Structure formats: structure tokens, C-alpha cells
Amino acid sequence: MPRPSVREVIVETALVEFHRSGYSACSVDAITRAAGVPKGSFYNHFRSKEELGVEVIGRYAANPEWSRDPDPSAPPLQRLRARFGIMRDVMVGNEFTRGCLIGNMGSEQADHSVAIRAEVDTDLTAWSGAIAELVRQAQAGGTAPAGLDPDRVARFVLNAWQGTVLRTKVVRSGQAFDDFFTTVFDDLLAAG
Amino acid sequence: MPRPSVREVIVETALVEFHRSGYSACSVDAITRAAGVPKGSFYNHFRSKEELGVEVIGRYAANPEWSRDPDPSAPPLQRLRARFGIMRDVMVGNEFTRGCLIGNMGSEQADHSVAIRAEVDTDLTAWSGAIAELVRQAQAGGTAPAGLDPDRVARFVLNAWQGTVLRTKVVRSGQAFDDFFTTVFDDLLAAG
Incomplete structure (x- = not known):
């Protein structure tokens, strides 16, 4: 299995962290730490935590239990x-x-x-x-x-x-x- | 009209701030600043932000539009x-x-x-x-x-x-x- 990209690891980690802790309570620092990626890499992939938030919601909604x-x-x-x-x-x-x-x-x-x-x-x-x-x-x-x-x-x-x-x-x-x-x-x- | 106590000013300010900004997003520092009271005075009245949170919810619920x-x-x-x-x-x-x-x-x-x-x-x-x-x-x-x-x-x-x-x-x-x-x-x- 190919190694998931840094971007993908950040999105999947953020999904779990936002769901568990809430959006405000969860800093970019906490997400990159939980994802095991350098904090600096975050801004290579996302302009902001908000941009990540939007992507995470879309990801969650696109694969709902509902479907x-x-x-x-x-x-x-x-x-x-x-x-x-x-x-x-x-x-x-x-x-x-x-x-x-x-x-x-x-x-x-x-x-x-x-x-x-x-x-x-x-x-x-x-x-x-x-x-x-x-x-x-x-x-x-x-x-x-x-x-x-x-x-x-x-x-x-x-x-x-x-x-x-x-x-x-x-x-x-x-x-x-x-x-x-x-x-x-x-x-x-x-x-x- | 008697001047409201520091405690009362903190509760009423926190009610507005928690409602407007959310609980996590709103620090004790932000509340005391908005309330115009010294940050140090907070812990004379509340053991924690959580204790304040509980009091604010009770205050909001006790005087609902509902009633x-x-x-x-x-x-x-x-x-x-x-x-x-x-x-x-x-x-x-x-x-x-x-x-x-x-x-x-x-x-x-x-x-x-x-x-x-x-x-x-x-x-x-x-x-x-x-x-x-x-x-x-x-x-x-x-x-x-x-x-x-x-x-x-x-x-x-x-x-x-x-x-x-x-x-x-x-x-x-x-x-x-x-x-x-x-x-x-x-x-x-x-x-x-």
C-alpha cells in the first residue's frame, strides 16, 4: 500500500481530532503533533485551519453512515x-x-x-x-x-x-x- | 442603583461572550477584559472557567424567553x-x-x-x-x-x-x- 501523503494524514487526523475535541479547542499545532508531521508542513498544504475545517466536513459528509x-x-x-x-x-x-x-x-x-x-x-x-x-x-x-x-x-x-x-x-x-x-x-x- | 458586584459583572459579561463566541474560544482573559475587571479578580470569585460556565448556563436557563x-x-x-x-x-x-x-x-x-x-x-x-x-x-x-x-x-x-x-x-x-x-x-x- 502506498504511504498516504502528508496532506491526507493531516485531513484524516483532523477529522478525528475535530470530532473528539471540537474545532476551536484543536490547534494546528495539536493536529500536526497528532498526525506526526512537522508543524511547518501544514501551511504547504492548507492556507488556514479554516480551509482544513471545510475539507474535513466535506470528507465526513461524503462518506456518511447514512449512505x-x-x-x-x-x-x-x-x-x-x-x-x-x-x-x-x-x-x-x-x-x-x-x-x-x-x-x-x-x-x-x-x-x-x-x-x-x-x-x-x-x-x-x-x-x-x-x-x-x-x-x-x-x-x-x-x-x-x-x-x-x-x-x-x-x-x-x-x-x-x-x-x-x-x-x-x-x-x-x-x-x-x-x-x-x-x-x-x-x-x-x-x-x- | 447600587453598583453591581465584580462577580455579577463577570457572570453577565461571560453570558454575552459565551453566547457570541463560544465557550472554548473565550478565555478568562478575554472575559475579564470585556468585563473591565482585573484578571486577578476572577479567581477570587470562581475556581475555574468551568465553574463560571455552569453558573452562566443556569442564569440563561432561569430567565428564558420561554417563561x-x-x-x-x-x-x-x-x-x-x-x-x-x-x-x-x-x-x-x-x-x-x-x-x-x-x-x-x-x-x-x-x-x-x-x-x-x-x-x-x-x-x-x-x-x-x-x-x-x-x-x-x-x-x-x-x-x-x-x-x-x-x-x-x-x-x-x-x-x-x-x-x-x-x-x-x-x-x-x-x-x-x-x-x-x-x-x-x-x-x-x-x-x-
């Missing part, structure tokens, strides 16, 4: 539930720490970095769009209420998920996940 | 909607920046400070409880679906609100608020 579809032939709401279930299982495995890096970066940096805010916005919009598509399919098959605006309910469900992940980090239990699955799938999206 | 009830004689779901509406109006006034300090502190510090996590947990639990009480009243009056577990739906609604506030910070528009009000009050809590 694993355990059974693409299952009914659409079952697929939606399974995808959220995979993300829940990852967070249970992390003992409810860390949460979603996209949400964390948005919460922490939306007011402070135009570039990070734009990247988080792009990723959340794409994610909502994928949810809306499954809701549309469920409506077409008669398994979700026909009267719901699929785009609006998809944005709401994703926002509710982000708040659920936050609550889970705070409570350190799976209760917020149970609340989410029951309310979204048994109440909100259940066909009359 | 203003524009019309206590209105039907319960109208009161619930009005309270969320007051918080939305504050955030619109802030041009969608800052968000909710309780959610921000939870997102940023839940993994790093046991004391801050506990304070955020306490405040969110009290807040959910107040929502549940209004849902219960609405169910008793026949204006919310009888089949919903009021405690579960209240936790979910609060989590959805926190995610909504986060999305609003990222998108810098009121769309997430509109999504929240429509989905929660017209779909989820609407009596069949």
Missing part, C-alpha cells in the same frame, strides 16, 4: 429508519460521545466562519434532499401521509435528528434516539 | 406555540446568529466537562417537563391527540427545536422555524 443502505429493496420508510439506525448504532458504540461532526461544526462555527457555514449548509441540504426522496417514494406507495410536504418534513426530520444527537450527547443514554424513532416513524410519518 | 407567557388564559397549544414564537423572534432579531446558549454549551462541552453536561441536562429536563405539562393540558381538553405519550413527545419537540435553532444559524433564514411550527403544530400535535 449505507442495508436493503435497497426494502420499503422506503424502512430504508429511512435503517439509515438512521446505522448512525444511532455508531453513536451507541461511541458511548454517546462525539455526535455528528456536521452538526457540531455548524453549532460551533456558523457565526464565525463563512466558509464552514457554507459547507455545513451544503451538506445538510443534500442530506435533507435524500430524506425527501424516500418520503416521496413512501407517499407514492401509500405508506406515508399524502398531505405532508416531503421537502418540509424532510428538513424538519433532519433538524430533529440533529437535536436528538445533541440531547443524546448530553444525557448519555439512548432515550432521545427512542423518542426520535417512535415520534417520526409511528406518529409523524405513519399513514393514517 | 414569558403572553396570554396565560389561551388554550395550551396556543401558549406553547407563543412561547416558541417569542424565542424565534429573539433569534430573528439577532439575524439568526448565536442560537440557544443551552444547546451551544451542550454541543460544545458535553464530552469535555461533567459539570457543564450535568447543568445542560438539568435545564433541558426542566424545559421538556414544562412542554409536557402543556401537551397534557391540551390532551385533557381534546386539542392534542390522546394517544401520544406527552413526556416522550415533549422531549422530541424540544430536541427538534434545538436542531431547528442549529439549522437556522447555518442557513441564516427563518425557514427552519417555519418547518418546525408547521410540522409540530399542524401535523404532530393536531388533534385528528
Whole structure:
């Protein structure tokens, strides 16, 4: 296997460190130390920590648990539930720490970095769009209420998920996940 | 008017600064400078920045927009909607920046400070409880679906609100608020 480039090592290390410690709390110095690369090499690859932050969010969003579809032939709401279930299982495995890096970066940096805010916005919009598509399919098959605006309910469900992940980090239990699955799938999206 | 104590000036300044800049990004030095008090005086009043953080969250939670009830004689779901509406109006006034300090502190510090996590947990639990009480009243009056577990739906609604506030910070528009009000009050809590 070819040795990963210095740039690649920095991105992968920063992803772990930003997720674990937060963006502000994590200096360029700490990242290069954890990556085992000279501090001076950082600025050969990135103009700023912010540029690295944007790349890390994009990397995290491009390879989400979300994209694993355990059974693409299952009914659409079952697929939606399974995808959220995979993300829940990852967070249970992390003992409810860390949460979603996209949400964390948005919460922490939306007011402070135009570039990070734009990247988080792009990723959340794409994610909502994928949810809306499954809701549309469920409506077409008669398994979700026909009267719901699929785009609006998809944005709401994703926002509710982000708040659920936050609550889970705070409570350190799976209760917020149970609340989410029951309310979204048994109440909100259940066909009359 | 008596001059506020140094301690009080530090707490009120820190509330503004943590809300504006985030907790990690805001040093004790920056707080005492913004407060116009000697840096050395800080440790006469607080053992640590963390102790100050806990007090600031409690202060923010104890005097929420939430507690203003524009019309206590209105039907319960109208009161619930009005309270969320007051918080939305504050955030619109802030041009969608800052968000909710309780959610921000939870997102940023839940993994790093046991004391801050506990304070955020306490405040969110009290807040959910107040929502549940209004849902219960609405169910008793026949204006919310009888089949919903009021405690579960209240936790979910609060989590959805926190995610909504986060999305609003990222998108810098009121769309997430509109999504929240429509989905929660017209779909989820609407009596069949």
C-alpha cells in the first residue's frame, strides 16, 4: 500500500481530532503533533485551519453512515429508519460521545466562519434532499401521509435528528434516539 | 442603583461572550477584559472557567424567553406555540446568529466537562417537563391527540427545536422555524 501523503494524514487526523475535541479547542499545532508531521508542513498544504475545517466536513459528509443502505429493496420508510439506525448504532458504540461532526461544526462555527457555514449548509441540504426522496417514494406507495410536504418534513426530520444527537450527547443514554424513532416513524410519518 | 458586584459583572459579561463566541474560544482573559475587571479578580470569585460556565448556563436557563407567557388564559397549544414564537423572534432579531446558549454549551462541552453536561441536562429536563405539562393540558381538553405519550413527545419537540435553532444559524433564514411550527403544530400535535 502506498504511504498516504502528508496532506491526507493531516485531513484524516483532523477529522478525528475535530470530532473528539471540537474545532476551536484543536490547534494546528495539536493536529500536526497528532498526525506526526512537522508543524511547518501544514501551511504547504492548507492556507488556514479554516480551509482544513471545510475539507474535513466535506470528507465526513461524503462518506456518511447514512449512505449505507442495508436493503435497497426494502420499503422506503424502512430504508429511512435503517439509515438512521446505522448512525444511532455508531453513536451507541461511541458511548454517546462525539455526535455528528456536521452538526457540531455548524453549532460551533456558523457565526464565525463563512466558509464552514457554507459547507455545513451544503451538506445538510443534500442530506435533507435524500430524506425527501424516500418520503416521496413512501407517499407514492401509500405508506406515508399524502398531505405532508416531503421537502418540509424532510428538513424538519433532519433538524430533529440533529437535536436528538445533541440531547443524546448530553444525557448519555439512548432515550432521545427512542423518542426520535417512535415520534417520526409511528406518529409523524405513519399513514393514517 | 447600587453598583453591581465584580462577580455579577463577570457572570453577565461571560453570558454575552459565551453566547457570541463560544465557550472554548473565550478565555478568562478575554472575559475579564470585556468585563473591565482585573484578571486577578476572577479567581477570587470562581475556581475555574468551568465553574463560571455552569453558573452562566443556569442564569440563561432561569430567565428564558420561554417563561414569558403572553396570554396565560389561551388554550395550551396556543401558549406553547407563543412561547416558541417569542424565542424565534429573539433569534430573528439577532439575524439568526448565536442560537440557544443551552444547546451551544451542550454541543460544545458535553464530552469535555461533567459539570457543564450535568447543568445542560438539568435545564433541558426542566424545559421538556414544562412542554409536557402543556401537551397534557391540551390532551385533557381534546386539542392534542390522546394517544401520544406527552413526556416522550415533549422531549422530541424540544430536541427538534434545538436542531431547528442549529439549522437556522447555518442557513441564516427563518425557514427552519417555519418547518418546525408547521410540522409540530399542524401535523404532530393536531388533534385528528
